[in-house]
Each structure stands twice: as C-alpha cells, then as structure tokens.
Amino acid sequence: MALDPLRSEDDKPPRPAAKGKRWVRVTKAVNGIDTEVWEEVADEAGGAQWGARESMRLISRETPRVEGPDKVTGRAVFTHDVRLPGMAYACVLRSRVPAAKVTLDLSRARQIPGVLAAIELGDGEVRWLGRPIAAVAATTPEIAEDGVRAILATYEEQPFALTPEQAAAENAPKVNSRGNVRVLSKNTDSREVDQALEASPVRVKGTWKIPVQHHATLETHGAVVDYRGGAEATVYASTQGTFTISPDAAGRLGLRPNQVTAVVEHMGGGFGSKFGMGIEGEAACLLAKELARPVHLMLDRASEFHAAGNRSGGEHQIEIGVGRDGKILAFKARVTRHGGVAQGSGHPLPYIYARDNAVFVEDRCIHTNMDASRAMRGPGHPQASFSMEGAMDECAYAVGMDLLEFRRINLPDAKRALYMRQLERCAELIGWRTHPHTRAPDLSDAEVKVGIGFAIARWGGGGNGQCKVEVRIAQDGSVEVLSGTQDLGTGTRTYCASIVAEELGLELAAVRARIGRSTFGSANASGGSTTSASLAPSVKHAAHNARLALFEKVAPALGATASELEVAPGEIRVAGSASRRIAWKDACAVLGPAGLSAQGEWQAHLAGNDIGGAQAAKVSVDTLTGEVKVLEMVAVQDCGLVLNRLAAVSQLQGGMVQSLSYGLFEERVVDPDLGLFLNANFEDYKIAGAQDIPAMKALFEDDPRGVIGMSEAAIIPGHSAIANAIHNACGVRLREMPLTADKILMGLEALKRG
C-alpha cells in the first residue's frame, strides 16, 4: 500500500550525508496524507534540549489554552466572523444533477436590487453531484440567496452512477476515463496465500462494509477575500494550512503570491478537509476581483456536505487462516475504496496484526459521480481498523481464545510489548478480567446485555523541517513568538507560548503567541498529525537561541560570561550565586530599542515518530429494541513528550467521540435512481451529541521520546472496539457501519434461527 508510512522501512537515503549532517526519516503531509521522506538535518544532539520532565512548569502540565477567554466570550474571530467595510456576502449555486452539461443565464440574478455580481464556476461540465456552478455576491446574504434562486440553469443531463453498485454494473456510465473500477495494487498472484489458507485448520471469512463519512466541521469551508483593487490582498480563510492559500488566491486575483497575505486567526475544525482555497475560495477571489471590494463566501451546510470532502467508504472482503495455536497463517483481502470521483485514501490491510505471514491484498477503487473524498483524520486507518479488529475477534472466538491473548500472539514482535501493555491497561480500566464473557459472546436470554471490545491504532506523527519560528524580546521585557502556523483547536497557540515562557523563566501570560498569518515564518500544513512534532521543536530552538542571545547581552552587567548564566523565575542570574542576579525587565532594558530577535528551525532530536495506542469500549445492547448504549470508553496512548496534558486529553477524548459517532451514526445516504444526496444536513446526518457520550478515560503513557503528533491515532480504534463490544455482548457480528438497532435486531433474529 503506497500510503502506508510504516511499510517503507527499507528505503535508503538518496546519498551519503554531507559533513556535519545526517539523514532522518520524516513525515510530510501532502494534502493531509502523511508520506515518509528522507530529510538531511544538522547532526548535533547538543543545543536545545527538552530537559528533565519533572522540572517543567508549563510544558507537560495542565495548561489552560491561552485563547480560552476569547472563545468563551465570543470575542474569538473566525473566518465566518470577519466583517469589513463594504463587504459583500456571497453564496453558491450547486448542480442539482450528478452529471450534465450546464448552461446558465445569470441575467435575472443580476437584476435583483442588492445583487452586486454573479459569475459562473467551472467549465459547464458537471461530473459530481452538487458541484458549485455559479456564485452570487450581494449586499446581504439573504439577497445573495435570492440571486442564486434566480439563476436559470439548463441541464443537459447525462447518465450517472452514485453508488459503487451502479458504477460497477455492466454498461455503467463512464465516471472515469480509465474505467470506473480500477485495480491499484500491482501484485496479482495470490496462489501462495491461497495454498496457505487451504492448509489452515481454522478459517474466517467475511465482507465488511464502510459508509462514506463527512468531516462535518462546524465552521464550513470558505474565505473572506479583502481585495479593494490595487496590488495587495488579504485572504481570511478557514484552513489547515496558512501557506496553502496565497498561491491559489494570487492566481485568481491576478497578483503575485507575495502580494496576498493569508490570515487564519481561529478556525472551526478541518479534520483533513481544509487545504488550499477550494472552489468556494476561488469563487470568493473572482468575485472580489470583479467588484474590487471585500467578499465573504462561506458555504452553507448543504453545500458543505455536497462539496467539501468526505472520508472514503469501502468494502473489505477478508479471509484469514488460523492455526489451532491461535497463530494467523494467512491473510487475504480485497479492498475496494469508495472515494467518489477520487480514488480514496489507502486502507492499510492487514492492519497492524499478521503482517509477516502469507499476505495478499488486492486494492481497488470504484469511481462514482460524487464529490472527491479527501484526507480525514487518520486517512484509511479507521476503515482498515474496523474490518481487521472485527476479523481478529472472530478468529479468536473461532479458536476459543481470550481476545487479548489472541492479539498478543499475532502482534508484530517489535510492537508486542507496547500494544500488550496498552491493551492490558485498558482491560484493567474497563473491567475485562472480571467480565464473564472473555472467550465467547454472551448467548444467554438476558434482555439487556453488556459487552466489551478492544482495538488498537498506529500512526507516524513525526515532524519535518518546514517551520521557521521567531522569538522577539523587546526592551520593555515583552516577549512574542511568531509563526505562520494555524491552530485547529489542538492547542498550537498555547504550546508556542508555553515553550518560550518555560525556556525564559517567565509566566505564560508574559509571552504572546502570534500565529496564523502568512507574513510570519513558514509552517507546515496541519495534516497527518505532523504539526506538533514539526513546530514545537522549532519553537524550542528559537526560544533557546533567544535565551543565549539575551545572556550574551546581559552577561557584562552581571560581571560574568554568558555561559555562567541561567534563568530563574522572572530573572537571570549567575548559576550558583544568590546575589548576582538581574530582574527580567532590567535585563531586557540593556537590549536597546531594537530589542532582540532569534530564529528557530526544526531539531530532529526534539521530535519523535511512530506511535501505537489502544482503546476499549463497554456497551449495553437492549435485545428487544436493538438499542446500543456505549457505557464507557478508555484509551491508553503513547506520544513521546506530552506538550499540554489538558489539551492532549481533550484531543484524545475528542477522537474517541468522533469514532463513536462514526461507528454508531454516520453515513451518507444517496438516492441512486433520482440522483440525490438525501441527508445533507444535521437532522438526517447524525453526529454524536451530548446524550451519546459515555464515561471516558484517556491516559497517556509518558515515554522519553520527543514530541509526536497523536491526534490521528485517537480516532482510529474507537468504533472498532464498539463493534467488537456489541458482538461480545450479544453474539451479533456487525460487519457494516453504522452499527444501528435495525442491523442488531436482524442479527439477533438470524442467531435465533441458527
């Protein structure tokens, strides 16, 4: 699988390292999908160090996020909230059919008083349902909507395929010129694995079905383009990559990228769907260019569902051969990804387990006339986890083994200790050892039954050298840390400030973090959980350099050399001396009006890579109604140095909530005959709400590695653990998400009938 980061271990660096340099393997996000590449870095393990964890004051502690007061009072300005003088509000018209040639008459829209501009989007060819085909700007959003309604669209409709079944049928309309069903894997010879399966004493076989999920970010996609003519523009964008905006925007505005400043002060969720301008951002630019006035274009909710990405669904046909000793002997799968007009992220099967046995995977995709899938938190992994962990439980029950023991046997040697430690901890927290059904599901006739399930994750989470960070110390003692990076709600802004404050012996409030602006130092886009491991080491380096530069300036005043100095709370002093000290403010006064500025870049030794993570769920199943209630979820996660324990727990629990939601509720529903997306709203596309939340426990294993991103790992195993817990509770194996009551009742019926 090309997108599997752990599969490229044997790659060699491109050439021998230059003098004073060494090669490290780093994760880079390309459109949110993490790929591993070699990067040459300075070979010095000295310099900035995280230092002893026990002595940390702000890092690795529970530090409330610095923008909290802004967010709880409504002061925080998101892209949706930007209001500029003379600003026009815009909205889009979506194609109401999946495939067509469209001709538009915009004249009626333009006649409406208050409508300022109406433009066509695209080239008149529609290949997927809901593609934005026109945009209208007006003095109010209400009038812009009137404008959209007044557009006359004439569709020359073409046959379409909305579902994989339609697309794979004989004589299906062509969605992709290379064919609707495309085989992506190279190896076609399964004979060896077929033989190994044949020879296995126990075999488990099944087909897993995974629906298309939507990112459903609360802040929709879009931008506010502040262009008033001339040679400069500012683009406020709801994006996961500050630096992904200017090049696209400049193209549409007829400017050079360095004439366009991108701003991302706060952003309301991305989860992998927000890189670059998108059709909606480009439309905002075109309208602003035409009007020479600011344009606000944020998608409405229905457009967001239709045209702002999704997590690819799929189908996994799996066959596993197991020995009587519980060892998996052979694994065969056919993966079919459903990514709309795109091919979808790879679903890396076999997932974690059974990788060094006879393995054959055929990887295919089926194209439909639906919006392209995009990366979504842990691209491909939650899908692979669902079928793999389900199949693992089925195998364990088939050979009559404890679920954890079966996993122990089939984990890769190098990871066994890690995962078993995490699984055992989950088992202890959720009461597995006292649970009455550890080797077989509960088949009693109790009305409400309780079950437990487990699943694990893996992710890279490493960093790379795309960040440039500046720390400024002013003569009056104020300190700023600047980076163009974006805070998606992960706590980026807070750790920027806390790392610098920690290094300089200051209180958190004494350091101001300024981020989310493309005029600040470059930073990577937030994809593949690569932000923290890239940015935090760079911030640390800048802070370290700032401290050393300050010591140089202050040393004469203390009659010492720079190397003798150290920081203490609010002051700088000669190490080991009680009297030779200078208060922070006085120390900074020696800097003169220019103050001091220090730069930082990525330090490979301050980051780590490669994490696991285990989760367990306890559910109750009402066998009369089929209702599932998740009672409890626990997670144990490694992630190197935890930058902020408060934000990290939020992040981990947030991932668990999202996977609960994925497992129990989420599914895009289309009408294949009428060509409609039936649940493009929050009433019919349900996501987890307050009353769906179980008791939760999220624990971190501290390990001595540097910073590692863990947000993706958090979302990978939860729904699989829930599906396994349902099976453990009542014997119904659901191989299709969402795990709804109707499927459970049908499963119970089938069990009864034997």
Added chain:
Amino acid sequence: MSDATSPHDAASREPSLSRRSFFKGAGVVAAGGLVGEAVHAAARGASLEPVRMEGTVEIELEINGARTKVAVEPRTTLLNTLRNHCAPPLTGAKLVCDRGSCGACTVHLDGAPVYSCMTLAVDAVGRKITTIEGLASPGELTELQSAFCAHDGTMCGFCTPGFVMSISACLENDPSASLDEIQRSCSGNLCRCGTYPQVFEAALDAGRKLRAKGGR
C-alpha cells in the same frame, strides 16, 4: 432546548407576524421587485392580527441591555441581524446549520435559550436579547465561562458560545443541575471536536461554585 419562538408563544406576548407572509415577501424579492415599505410601526401596534411586512423595516432591539436600532428585511433571522446588522457586529453566535439542528446560534430571549437562526429579528422586538458577548460584565467571565477555560471545554471553539449559552440558562435555573440535566440542556448543541466530557466537567464545576456563592 425550549423553543420560545413558535408563533403561538410569540403571539401571546407581542403582536406577531405570520411567518408565511414574510416568506411571501421573500418571494416577491426573488422575483426581482422590492417593495420598500417600512411598516414596523404596524408590528408594534396593539393588534394581535398577523402583519404583513415588506422591504426593509427599522426595528429597535434590546441587545445585552442596550437599545439598538437596526434596518433589516422582515425575513432576516435574529442570528443574521446580530452578525450582519449590528455595530459592532455580534459574531459570537455562529451560523452553522441555519435550521435549528446544531445550537451554535443559541442566544437568550428573556432569559430562555433559543436558536437565533429560527427566530426572526422582528419577533424579538420588545424582548431582552442576551448574546454570548453580553453574558458577563465587560472584562469578566461568568463562573461557567471560567470553568470552560479551566476544564478545556473548548477546542476549535466554534460551538463554544452555543454550549455556554445553553448550559448557563440551565445553571441559572438550577445551579445544582445533575449531569443528566446538564446533558439534556445542551442536547440541542453539536460539537464536532468532541469536547463533551470537558464541557460536562466544566458545567458541574461551575454549578458547585455557583452554589458555594449562593445563587449566581
């Protein structure tokens, strides 16, 4: 969430306006003609009969204790009025679904939480509107707001104003609200980042603090 915006409720308090007639008005607009008639005076008359309004109307709203004049179309929601027609703009309430299914736009009308995307601005005339910006005195935080910060009840923060408004109405009613009651009070709010566990902790903690202070 109680829906204080149904025409019946509104009619019992204030002369109200049939929503259908607004949408009719909108239809006229869509067809390309605007009838520029300011008829808000009729809206404030004593009659309980439905009132037809068209074009732009000038109304006075009481927002966060201050009287504010705005000129809006009768079909303009309270949410869009707050966000687009007030100076300075009150953008704390968020537009997420625009149809009453996410709670991000929650404000208080006479102390009760409502979806401001499901409330017309003209229906809010004569009622006390409180938005997230006006919940605490300037420069201060309510117990609940502080607890949200301390317990990390916010991640991306887009849903946060809505949750704060829903739960603060609940705690205002009953500072000893149970976890179950708190969950119910924000069951009309969605959070995609999954902050729920921290939000509940914050709410319970704020309740404790409010009780210790004796009331608010």
